[in-house]
Amino acid sequence: MKVGFIGLGNMGLPMAASLAAAGHELTVWNRTESKAAPLKEKGARVARSPAEAARGAEVVFSMLADDAAVTSAVFGQDGLLAGLAPGAVHVSSSTLSVALSERLAEAHASAGQRYLAAPVFGRPTAAASKQLWVVAAGPKQDMDRCRPLLETLGRGLTVLGDRAPAANVVKLSGNFLIASMMEALAESFALTRKSGIEPKVFLEVFQSVFARAPIFEGYAQLIAEEKYSPAGFKMRLGLKDVELVLGAARTAEVPMPLASLVKDQFLGGVAQGHGDLDWSALGALVAERAGLKQGD
Structure with a gap:
């Protein structure tokens, strides 16, 4: 063809x-x-x-x-x-x-x-x-x-x-799930690190108990190992996608408070100069707010 x-x-x-x-x-x-x-x-x-x-x-x-x-x-x-x-x-x-x-x-x-x-x-x-x-x-x-x-x-x-736009609604909804998942992962890794637990140990628990999908496990590993570059998908594009999700939600009159929170997380990361890092660098943003330094 x-x-x-x-x-x-x-x-x-x-x-x-x-x-x-x-x-x-x-x-x-x-x-x-x-x-x-x-x-x-x-x-x-x-x-x-x-x-x-x-x-x-x-x-x-x-x-x-x-x-x-x-x-x-x-x-x-x-x-x-x-x-x-x-x-x-x-x-x-x-x-x-x-x-x-x-x-x-x-x-x-x-x-x-x-x-x-x-x-x-x-x-x-x-x-x-x-x-x-x-x-x-x-x-x-x-x-x-x-x-x-x-x-x-x-x-x-x-x-x-x-109806072609239905595929875009599904894609945006899926990307919102991924963004929300990364926020939860970022907060969980920050809490365990701040409590003196090695990221690789919590990663092992995550992989044994929670991980059943490659996307979920892959992002957990990126956050645990703090590998945010090179970006597979840039944070500024993650921000764009969550903004599109919120636009679709406004049109459909669906409240999505977690989406607003995740959008602000990405916006903060872009404002701090992290827009070209992988969007899983939410892990770095949450760790920084927890008083953790990279590699601790």
């Missing part, structure tokens, strides 16, 4: 590599062109704009950092919307606001194009090993057409019906 891929960051690059390895004819675009070099070596064509990456493609994936980046790549000059052929599908795997996902669905429909929302759960290591979990929504005929591509990216796929 002729596939375009827009956005080759920590997640996009291994996802695009998986599609290339599956034998699809790949055209890629990234704002920093040098990041496309590993894919070019494997036969991918490097486009000079999102429109060029979309031109001639049957399906185009986008995996970008935030709403602003997606808006620019889709609606900007030489954007994806201008290059995508009628009947071709845009698969958005970015973590987006529900409002932007709705706008994308409407814009593509008006242009005679197709749209699926298909965000993913997993860190870059999971993307590289094809262990992502994909949550996708959109018209059934488009889902059936793109299913082989989506299944190539990971270990599982959950289809959420015909």
